[in-house]
Amino acid sequence: MHLGLAANRLHHQTEDAALFALLRACEAGMRELGLGLHAVGRTYDAIAAAGMLRGYAPLVRYPYGRDGGLMKLVAEVVGMAEPGRTLDGAIYLIDPVDPSSVFPEALALKRQCVIQGKPFLGTVAGARDWVEMERMHAGLAPDPNADRFHDYGAQTLALIAHDAMKGAMLDFAAGNFALLSRFGRRVATGTTGQRLNELAWSQGWPAGTPWVDRYNSGPLGGDAQIADLVLERRCQRVIFFEDPHVARQHEADIQLLERAVATATHDAVCATAPRVAQRWCDAALLRGARVAR
Incomplete structure (x- = not known):
């Protein structure tokens, strides 16, 4: 597997x-997986200067961002014809107040990951969780240092979906109902929350007892309400099925939630595509079975 790798200056200075x-x-897990890392110039230079990933051949240097390095990663997420130039996702550690985080190439990298159904890992917690997930799919033993990401009973899960993705969210919740029910609390915005509660009642959840706590709809501020939970470290995992093909009148609210997740970089995990979220669920079940042995 190969991932793009970039980090704003705040995250390597x-x-x-x-x-x-x-x-x-x-690092140990990346080496176990043989994970290819296509690192944008300044990020690569920072890793080398810190003496990390020494002798790691799958770490490849790309041009500086100003010279098109991040743009090349976007193209490789879409997929290039040349061998070795298709990425399986990207790690991009964003500084929410760095103007480069809203440059076209930064927004396009995330959008193309969503469109292609590939992981966009915008936080330290998200990248750590992804490495452990792929270790589980590779048949490796659980890393005890990742246990905190799997203490579901102590966590809050946010489930959010744009209109065109609400059907996908309901299918996802139905197919993974037992796992998602392990979370100490679940929250959702407006209509998605109502439909998830109706689904839960049909699955045998106690009638009249909410399976998710409903906040406002996205356009009426629900994204901002959940962003506040993330900032207060009271929501640890966000599954946000985005529709990247439509203009959204409340784009600022959506970006607010995404920036809140980036701000809580060591604590918040976010998945933005059904395929990525399902792969996490499958890995969580594998990990739970191995820990129980």
């Missing part, structure tokens, strides 16, 4: 920066 925290936690 000090020894305890997010990029280095990620590599300290996941």
Whole structure:
């Protein structure tokens, strides 16, 4: 597997920066997986200067962002004809107040990951969780350092879907109902929340007892309400099925939630495509079975 890798300056300018925290936690797992990393120039330089991933051949340097490095990653997420130039997703550690986070290439990288059904890992927690997920699919033993991401009873899960994706969200929830029910709390916006509660009651959840706590609809501020939970570290995992093909009048609210997740980089995990979310559910079941042995 191959991922694009980029980190805004905030995340690699000090020894305890997010990029280095990620590599300290996941370098062993990345090596186990033989994970290819296509790193944009400044990110690659920071890794080399820190003496990390020494001698790791699958780490490849790309041009600086100003020279088109991030644009090349977007093309490779879509898929290039040349061998080795198709990415399976991207890690992009964003500084929410860095203007480059809203440059066209940054927005396009995330959008194409959603369209192609590939992981867009915008936080340290999300990237750590993904590495552990892929380790489970590879048949490896659970990493005890990842246990906190799987303590579902102590976590809140947000389930959000745009109009065109509500059917996909209901199918996802129905197919993974037992796993999602392990979370200590579930929250959702407006109509999605109502439909999820109706689904839960049809699955045997106690009638009249909400399976998800409903917030406002997205256009009426529900995304902002859930963003506040994320910022207060009271929501640890967000599954947000986005429809990237339509103009959205409340785009600012959606970006607010995404920036809140990026701000809580060590604590919040976000999946934005059904295929990625399902792969996580499958890995969670594999991990639970291995831990129970």
